[in-house]
Amino acid sequence: MITVTGATGHLGRLAIAELLARGVPASDITAAVRTPDKAADLGVRVVHADYDDPATLTAAFAGTDRLLFISSNNLANRAAEHATAVRAAVEAGVGHLAYTSILRADSSGMLLAGDHLRTEEAIRASGLPYTLLRNGWYLENYTGQVDNFLGSGVMTGSAGEGRVSAASRADFAAAAAAVLTGDGHQGAVYELAGDDSFTVPEFAAELSRQSGKPVRYVDLPVAEYAAQLAGFGLPEQAAQTYADADHGVARGVLHETGGQLSALIGRPTTTLAEAIAAALR
DSSP, X not given: OEEEETTTSHHHHHHHHHHHHTTOOGGGEEXXXXXXXXXXXXXXXXXXXXXXXXXXXXXXXXXXXXXXXXXOOOTTTHHHHXXXXXXXXHHHTOSXXXXXXXXXXXXXXXXXXXXXXXXXXXXXXXXXXXXXXXXXXXXXXXXXXXXXXXXXXXXXXXXXXXXXXXXXXXXXXXHHHXXXXXXXXXXXXXXXXXXXXXXXXXXXXXXXHHHSSOOEEEEOOHHHHHHHHHHTTOOHHHHHHHHHHHHHHHHTTTOOOSOHHHHHHTSOOOOHHHHHHXXXX
């Protein structure tokens, strides 16, 4: 049995689709979700799992040979939620836990890495066999805002001329499926990132080229960018965290050349040009 948490999210859905494409029977996949009704279209077994109700997690993980633990997006309480999930995995006797962390969780210095590092430490201390999938930046972090960029003609941020080795969610989902269906991954820590890198100004230039509409990048101090994000409606903590992450791009901490992602998935990762073309369709 392979269980996937957060299965109704973007990455979770792609991971389940990838498992099915690799020939894993639907009866051998469990989607552990807070709202089961939202998972009815996944075509696999669905169970209720709520971070605020630890008993549901233990029940959801029962009988799980391999667990894909997709990190929560609740920045305000993520570390506590993750600790609850790790304890439940231990209580349920999970055979192998694969956790979606963040690139260079132990050395990037980004605010976003803090909860991930604490979760990694809890997993190591749990005694469970594990694999750490340190996912880099998603191309969708940029392509998901293409309409806004084209509408305003402007991208703002604090990334400067830093290079980011982004890959698509589908690439990261394929890596997770490879680990869940393969052998020899216990204890591994994978630094996962795209084969190619780009700067945010280069993203703007490629978007301009493909769309035929001018888009320019405007670099802002971190505090100013955080204030802008808060003005768009992000909670203060999230605004500070994401602005700091953008500055992490400027510092080069999301640039990675190891090629571990393409090695795991057995193909090149999605390119910037491909991602923008798909977003413009």
